[in-house]
Amino acid sequence: MTTEQQHQQQQHPSHAHARAQIAILDFGSQYSHLIARRLRELHIFCELYSCLVTKEELFGGTTEDDHPKQIIGIILSGGPNSVYDPKAPHVAEGVWKEIEERKIPLLGICYGMQELAHVFGGKVAPCEKREYGKATVVVTTAPSTTPDDGTTADGSGDDDVSPLLAGLPNEFDVWMSHGDKLHEVPTGFRAVAGTSNASYVAIENLSTQMWGIQFHPEVTHSPFGKDLLRNFAVNIVGAKQDWIMSDYAQEFMQDVRMKVGEHGHVIGAVSGGVDSTVAAVLMTRAIGHRFHAILVDNGCLRKDEATQVLKRMRDDCGVNLRCVYAQDRFLSQLKGVTDPEVKRKIIGGTFIDIFQEEAKMIEEENGIHCDFLLQGTLYPDVIESVSYKGPSATIKTHHNVGGLPASMKLKLIEPLRELFKDEVRELGIALGIDEVSVWRHPFPGPGLAIRILGEVTPERVAILQEADAIVIEELVNSGHYRKIGQAFVVLLPVKSVGVMGDGRTYENVACVRCVETTDYMTADFYHLPHDILGRMSSRVINEVVGINRLCYDISSKPPATIEWE
Missing domain, CATH: 3.40.50.620 (HUPs)
Known part of the structure; x- marks a missing residue:
């Protein structure tokens, strides 16, 4: 790719600059892209940036051709590092200065909350025991640090209700994934929720419009996560749900x-x-x-x-x-x-x-x-x-x-x-x-060549084309095609003994692969009803000359990939 092509690829379309957006600063979490997905599901425009993004790159407007971006909210993602490690990543000082001066509402998630503590005088240290998986959050009612006018961020004047947790139950389940935790709340912040393992899993500073949570609202394992993100993006940031x-x-x-x-x-x-x-x-x-x-x-x-x-x-x-x-x-x-x-x-x-x-x-x-x-x-x-x-x-x-x-x-x-x-x-x-x-399922660029394990020949391509067509037809006719993220047949480099009529056969083995996924980064095998599997097997073996055995792949990604090659 040319230098010019690479430069073009790094540029966002001009209309992205004009559109108000929430910026997600990525600290390397495996869930960062899910934050963007959840906001997009709320019809809110957002973009993901490296946590090391410069002030100029994030806010734009530094050149005649680069219009200022309308950053109306910022989310700091989770990440695998310890915030106190000398080599840990941190938001640039220039970016922090812009956030504070403009009072841009900010939400720190997991490592993002620890980054808030690191910058504003809190204490982050290892947990007594690492917390990974389901946990129950209990909302607390400690006195708040309020703006000068005595109201909370949502203007209600109710000190006991955090606008981030408004409408959520007093106790709710979340997904945790951390080895460090907050031991001392940063200056100007108050704790608004905790768990049995950590007293401070949600904090806020209403004066600076900053919130931090230790858990991951972006994953489906946090049932009220989307409600929390809506509270931040819509009620606090004021983002318009107009991503149409x-x-x-x-x-x-x-x-x-x-x-x-x-x-x-x-x-x-x-x-x-x-x-x-x-x-x-x-x-x-x-x-x-x-x-x-x-x-x-x-x-x-x-x-x-x-x-x-x-x-x-x-x-x-x-x-x-x-x-x-x-x-x-x-x-x-x-x-x-x-x-x-x-x-x-x-x-x-x-x-x-x-x-x-x-x-x-x-x-x-x-x-x-x-x-x-x-x-x-x-x-x-x-x-x-x-x-x-x-x-x-x-x-x-x-x-x-x-x-x-x-x-x-x-x-x-x-x-x-x-x-x-x-x-x-x-x-x-x-x-x-x-x-x-x-609604057509994804198809790899190399096509059937990587679904034919072993040598690719015209004869083997023809066999696989026929088998694949039958499987897809059965999925469409049974109403399962739209429920599946990707479905296909793989032709294996092995043969098996079979019996057709009164004769012995020694022919190819094929395998059906159907997966459930939304992001194609993780996937689970699709639980296809046995009667449909039976029809597929019967049709493929009877109608496709060259195949006498059909298998079903029940591996997930990871550890397997979706494609076999």
């Missing part, structure tokens, strides 16, 4: 027209999945046929997929799409290859070569030049790049158009980079895209 997808679409289209201009052209690769479909439709609505989409059939797509994608995107959605049929080219290079990483790299490299060739052909045929590249980056990808911990360890290489070589010198346009997967689907519905496209 139809508005987002209009804002993006206006922005891209300004960016591309009246005569600019955009090129992009599409797969027919929900991300690329929504991005392509958005771009088409913005600039029409000046967007040039390319679908590459690598020979490892699902049954009839290229035909279906062409119909849905070109015929139904009006996207200017051309399909490149390159099955032989890909499969010939995969001959004899069994290592999954090598498969991915071959497919990724070949895809780039074809994409460059097609881009050049489009420009030569139409006498145009494409300056921009459409990419379907989602917000979880952005979170990985801005996280305090940085990108996670590489479990497997991801096939992505972002790996285009420097010679292409394209500027990125990423219409979905502020959205989670469920928000992309919501946007697709708002755009009027059909439900089949919007």
Whole structure:
């Protein structure tokens, strides 16, 4: 990727600056992205930043092209460090100064509360015993430190009710995950809740508009967590619940027209999945046929997929799409290859070569030049790049158009980079895209090549295509498809003995994988009813020549991954 592309990828769309937002400062918690998800579920716009973000990066307005951001609230996430460790991360002094001067409401969660204590004179030290899992919080009624006018933050004048805990029971269950705890409350703060293991699990300073909690309201194990976050974001911060997808679409289209201009052209690769479909439709609505989409059939797509994608995107959605049929080219290079990483790299490299060739052909045929590249980056990808911990360890290489070589010198346009997967689907519905496209399960870039364990051959691809089509059909017909995050069939590199009719068979074994997930970072196997599993098995074994045994994968992520390779 070029320096210019990298710079473009780091920039937020201009309309993100104008929109009021709650900033989440990430200290490396595994739950940080869930804070953003919970706020988005409340229709509140928020963004995630590294806890080491500078004042200039967080608040903007330092250059002529960088408009000030409307930061109306700040949340400090949890994290794995001890706040008193010399190497522990801390919020920059310049950021603290801005927060205090502007009196921006702030909520510290777990490590975030300990960061408050570290800055404002409290004492954090190890717990007598580490607290992980369920705990019961008891709301306390100690006298409060109130603003000069004698009222609490919500103006009620009731000293005993914390606005953060308003409407919550006096006792409620939460999820804890910490080895340190607060031993002394910071200056100006009061304790408003505790547990049997820690006296100070919720603190507040109404004068400075700062709150801290030791537990994690963002996880589903904290039943009242969303209510607490609503109290902070809506009642305390005053955030508007106006994060609406139809508005987002209009804002993006206006922005891209300004960016591309009246005569600019955009090129992009599409797969027919929900991300690329929504991005392509958005771009088409913005600039029409000046967007040039390319679908590459690598020979490892699902049954009839290229035909279906062409119909849905070109015929139904009006996207200017051309399909490149390159099955032989890909499969010939995969001959004899069994290592999954090598498969991915071959497919990724070949895809780039074809994409460059097609881009050049489009420009030569139409006498145009494409300056921009459409990419379907989602917000979880952005979170990985801005996280305090940085990108996670590489479990497997991801096939992505972002790996285009420097010679292409394209500027990125990423219409979905502020959205989670469920928000992309919501946007697709708002755009009027059909439900089949919007609710289509994710499909990996290398396609069936990484669902065929061992060598990829035309014969094995055909076997897997037939089996996969049957399984998906049964899930749709039984009403389970929409309840599942991802479902597919894996062709194993083993054979088993079977009996069909009066004869012995020695054929392939396949395995069905169905998982429940919302963020694809964790997943549990889907508890599919046995009668449906029975129908799948019967149909696959009877209708697909080459398979005589069907298994069901009951492993979760972690420790397993969703895909097998």
